[in-house]
Amino acid sequence: MERTGMQLLSCLRAYCRGESAEHIGGFDWQELYHLAVIHKLLPVVFDTLSRAEGFCGEDAALAAQWKRGARTQAAGQALRTQRMLVVAKELNEADVPYVLIKGILCRQLYQKPDLRPSGDEDLLIPAQAKTRCREIFAGLGLVGGAENDGTVE
Numbered sequence: 698m699e700r701t702g703m704q705l706l707s708c709l710r711a712y713c714r715g716e717s718a719e720h721i722g723g724f725d726w727q728e729l730y731h732l733a734v735i736h737k738l739l740p741v742v743f744d745t746l747s748r749a750e751g752f753c754g755e756d757a758a759l760a761a762q763w764k765r766g767a768r769t770q771a772a773g774q775a776l777r778t779q780r781m782l783v784v785a786k787e788l789n790e791a792d793v794p795y796v797l798i799k800g801i802l803c804r805q806l807y808q809k810p811d812l813r814p815s816g817d818e819d820l821l822i823p824a825q826a827k828t829r830c831r832e833i834f835a836g837l838g839l840v841g842g843a844e845n846d847g848t849v850e
Contacts, residue, residue, distance in 0.1 A: 700723075700725075701724075701725055701728045701729050701732055702732065704721055704723075704724060704729060705729060705732050705733060705736070705738070705742065707721045708721065708729075708733075708741070708742045708745045708746060709738065709741065709742070709745075711745050712741050712742075712744065712745040712808070715808065717748075717749065718745045718746050718749055719749045719750060724746075724754075726753045726754060726756070726759055726763075727759065729742070730759075730762065730763060730766065734766060734770075736814065737770060737814035738814050739763070739766050739767045739770045740767045740768075740770050740771040740774070740809075740812040740814075741807075741812045741814070742767075743763050743764065743766070743767035744767070744809065744812060747760075747763065747764070747767075770814075771812055774812070774814070777817075777818065781797075781818040783837065784818075784820075784833075784834070784837060784839075785797070787833050787836075787837060788820075788830070788833060791829060791833055793822070793826045793829055793830060793833065794822070794823055794826060795820050795821065795822045795826070795830075796820065796821040797818070797819070797820060798819040798820065798821055799819055
């Protein structure tokens, strides 16, 4: 694994353990930024590194880019979480059985739950509830995916 990938993993380890990441060092800040963005980990990595001495090599513009990007990803995650709670409320009110899988349930594993990376939320819904779910999802403005896989976005 390349150096920046190893640094990303070290940042994640430090975050999970509540440790400082100052010992990692030698960052290519721009490359690490792009890797964290791709993996939707920018808020976690920013939270871990932003307090470290020499963050972004004292480049104020780059530090601002990190801060903006981290806030944007965290805000997007918070919106997706809120949206999932609305979906769950609607399914509950319609008495539609479902199971939340991973994603939103993993929030409790994070010191700061809104920093949790996620591109989607997963629901397991029985086949007999598919039509009713599509109606509920459409009413919420959710767009249907391919008919054969039952996904909505």
